[in-house]
Amino acid sequence: MSFVLGRLGQTVLVLLVAAFVSFSLFRYVGDPVNNMVGQSASLADREAMRAALGLDDAFILQFARFVGNALTGDFGMSYRFGQPVATLIAERFPATLELALISMLIATGLGVPLGVWTALNRDHWLSQVLLAASLIGVALPTFLIGIALILFFSVWLGWLPSFGRGEVVRIGGWTTGLLTVGGLRALVLPSITLGVFQLALILRLARAEMLEVMRADFIRFARARGLKPRAIQYRHALRNTLVPVVTMIGLQFGNVFAFSIIVETVFQWPGLGLLVIQAIQFADVPLLAAYLVLIALCFAVINLAVDLAYVAIDPRVRSGGGVRRTA
Amino acid sequence: MSALLSVQGLRVEIAQRHRVLTAVDDVSFDIAAGEILGVVGESGAGKSVTGTAVLGLLERPAYQAAGRILFDGRRIDTLDEDAMRALRGREIAAVFQDPLTSLDPLMTIGDQLVETMRTHLDLTQAEAVERAARLLAEVGIPAPRERLASYPHEMSGGMRQRVVLALAFCCEPRLIIADEPTTALDVSIQAQILDLLRAMCRERGTAVMLVTHDMGVIAEVTDHVAVMYAGRLVEVGPTRRLLAAAAHPYTRGLMASIPDMYRRDEELMQIPGSMPRLDAPVPGCAFHPRCPQALARCAGERPPSFTTGASQVACWLADPAGRSAA
Numbered sequence: 001m002s003f004v005l006g007r008l009g010q011t012v013l014v015l016l017v018a019a020f021v022s023f024s025l026f027r028y029v030g031d032p033v034n035n036m037v038g039q040s041a042s043l044a045d046r047e048a049m050r051a052a053l054g055l056d057d058a059f060i061l062q063f064a065r066f067v068g069n070a071l072t073g074d075f076g077m078s079y080r081f082g083q084p085v086a087t088l089i090a091e092r093f094p095a096t097l098e099l100a101l102i103s104m105l106i107a108t109g110l111g112v113p114l115g116v117w118t119a120l121n122r123d124h125w126l127s128q129v130l131l132a133a134s135l136i137g138v139a140l141p142t143f144l145i146g147i148a149l150i151l152f153f154s155v156w157l158g159w160l161p162s163f164g165r166g167e168v169v170r171i172g173g174w175t176t177g178l179l180t181v182g183g184l185r186a187l188v189l190p191s192i193t194l195g196v197f198q199l200a201l202i203l204r205l206a207r208a209e210m211l212e213v214m215r216a217d218f219i220r221f222a223r224a225r226g227l228k229p230r231a232i233q234y235r236h237a238l239r240n241t242l243v244p245v246v247t248m249i250g251l252q253f254g255n256v257f258a259f260s261i262i263v264e265t266v267f268q269w270p271g272l273g274l275l276v277i278q279a280i281q282f283a284d285v286p287l288l289a290a291y292l293v294l295i296a297l298c299f300a301v302i303n304l305a306v307d308l309a310y311v312a313i314d315p316r317v318r319s320g321g322g323v324r325r326t327a
Numbered sequence: 328m329s330a331l332l333s334v335q336g337l338r339v340e341i342a343q344r345h346r347v348l349t350a351v352d353d354v355s356f357d358i359a360a361g362e363i364l365g366v367v368g369e370s371g372a373g374k375s376v377t378g379t380a381v382l383g384l385l386e387r388p389a390y391q392a393a394g395r396i397l398f399d400g401r402r403i404d405t406l407d408e409d410a411m412r413a414l415r416g417r418e419i420a421a422v423f424q425d426p427l428t429s430l431d432p433l434m435t436i437g438d439q440l441v442e443t444m445r446t447h448l449d450l451t452q453a454e455a456v457e458r459a460a461r462l463l464a465e466v467g468i469p470a471p472r473e474r475l476a477s478y479p480h481e482m483s484g485g486m487r488q489r490v491v492l493a494l495a496f497c498c499e500p501r502l503i504i505a506d507e508p509t510t511a512l513d514v515s516i517q518a519q520i521l522d523l524l525r526a527m528c529r530e531r532g533t534a535v536m537l538v539t540h541d542m543g544v545i546a547e548v549t550d551h552v553a554v555m556y557a558g559r560l561v562e563v564g565p566t567r568r569l570l571a572a573a574a575h576p577y578t579r580g581l582m583a584s585i586p587d588m589y590r591r592d593e594e595l596m597q598i599p600g601s602m603p604r605l606d607a608p609v610p611g612c613a614f615h616p617r618c619p620q621a622l623a624r625c626a627g628e629r630p631p632s633f634t635t636g637a638s639q640v641a642c643w644l645a646d647p648a649g650r651s652a653a
Contacts, residue, residue, distance in 0.1 A: 217428035224382055224423070224504075225443045225494060226416025235442075236431050314433060315478040 011300040018296030022289045075290035080282040085290045096271030100257040103195035111199045115206025137200030146193040146266035163268035190267040209241035250306035254299040330357035337394035348605045350376045351558045361532040365549035373558040374538045378504045383411040417447040420495040424507040426488035430479040437475025447498045462493040485516035506538045542585045557613035564638025574640040
């Protein structure tokens with residue numbers, strides 16, 4: 001319990017620092033007033049706008065106000081859209097989260113079993129093929145994969161939509177594309193595009209870890225105990241490869257979520273990435289700051305989940321010894 | 328008495344890119360039921376490789392190139408993996424050097440015991456748990472029932488090696504391959520573990536192949552000794568006889584290198600030079616470059632194994648023909 005509380009405290013600290021950095025960085029991105037008022041606005045108009053937005057106040061005061069408001073879910077008004085930032089983000093958030101979730105599900109669901117399989121069947125021709133393919137997966141730029149998939153499955157074969165979320169269902173404040181055929185079809189290409197790199201990465205890590213663990217003394221001793229190969233491979237070896245693999249999946253989930261911008265642009269996916277591109281072009285400070293805080297929150301939540309996963313997997317963490325790798 | 332384990336002309340090779348190294352060559356020995364055979368030699372002499380070959384656990388690039396291994400009169404080196412696996416842990420168990428890394432860190436010791444027993448024996452979960460607790464008590468672990476739920480990291484090295492012993496004995500095997508079972512432990516713990524191993528074997532009539540480089544361990548625990556040098560057996564015989572009157576110059580050198588607390592002023596004996604490396608084998612008798620009694624023929628002709636009394640000695644000095652000629 002104290003473990004969880006300690007982690008929660010760290011999480012709050014991380015979030016505060018992230019908020020501070022994002023807020024102060026974007027103070028220097030550009031003058032939003034220039035963008036908001038027209039070319040013909042007078043100096044007096046500009047000053048009035050500045051005062052109305054609180055941009056004249058001391059930096060620290062602005063930051064305190066930012067944090068105070070953020071705690072109540074109020075991130076201010078977007079300069080660009082003239083709507084509350086919280087509303088804008090809440091609208092876009094489900095699209096990005098679903099995309100990230102599905103692509104990580106694909107990457108994990110295929111990456112871990114394939115990595116384990118290639119480690120256990122090193123000499124099989126398919127292992128070599130998968131390894132070569134995973135190298136390509138790591139090396140190919142995401143936008144290229146997306147464009148190639150669109151060309152193949154949307155343009156040539158006409159099987160799947162090339163842009164948008166398809167039909168979505170609204171449940172409370174949440175819009176989901178997971179409940180309609182159209183929504184699911186729309187998810188296929190972007191989630192594969194986003195997941196290919198992760199899949200390759202997870203496959204290679206799972207393979208490397210599995211190979212390492214299979215060389216460990218306790219695996220040799222398990223063989224000397226006459227255990228069945230399946231028991232050795234899955235009950236003993238696989239569990240011992242999980243700690244680093246889970247860490248990697250957690251970190252990559254954060255990355256997928258934060259950097260889905262490219263995929264969202266290629267597929268015109270109405271998620272946060274697309275929103276952020278527009279915000280960056282417009283120096284929309286409140287929106288950008290809120291976005292960064294949200295990303296930091298996501299990473300913090302994921303890290304917390306990863307830490308809890310350690311506790312579930314490794315008894316050495318439970319007793320407070322920390323994760324020590326056995327050679 | 329026919330042998331429980333009979334290794335005959337064992338040869339283990341290691342395939343490398345451009346050549347084949349010989350790790351073990353022409354090794355033959357028997358272990359009778361209930362007997363403790365010590366296999367002694369320097370690091371790299373092929374002791375562990377021999378033990379691994381008996382367990383059928385040689386891994387690429389090492390492989391058995393020649394010879395036969397018989398267990399209870401049945402040839403086991405040609406068994407397929409499934410048949411060998413059924414034997415391993417059941418009839419032939421193992422204890423490895425490092426108790427800190429021999430156990431799965433993510434599984435309780437109770438689960439590891441139960442898992443091993445239920446793989447080989449027809450036991451219910453409850454029966455296996457019961458038996459696991461009894462075993463832990465027998466290997467001297469206090470509060471055994473509670474300890475079943477412990478993870479390896481919650482125990483000391485000595486305790487973990489006791490658990491490893493419990494794992495080795497849990498299916499009542501007839502032979503245990505113990506590869507340096509005490510080397511990684513504190514000296515004070517070593518004697519306890521050895522005593523335990525010997526007591527459990529004597530009680531059950533379990534035979535042991537005890538691989539070690541420690542002559543003190545040999546003297547204390549074993550019935551017979553096989554001395555290995557550069558992949559070959561140089562002398563095999565009853566422990567008492569070898570300790571009293573070793574025939575091979577290498578064995579005598581090993582004996583002389585045992586520290587003696589009554590001779591503290593004397594410098595510790597050591598055998599000059601070092602064992603030839605696998606990739607640079609020595610022609611003739613592999614020991615002749617270091618041998619204080621080397622004859623001219625030692626450099627050219629490899630000595631066969633001569634029987635002298637109860638021992639076999641691979642040395643020209645033991646050649647009955649040579650002795651009579653001299």
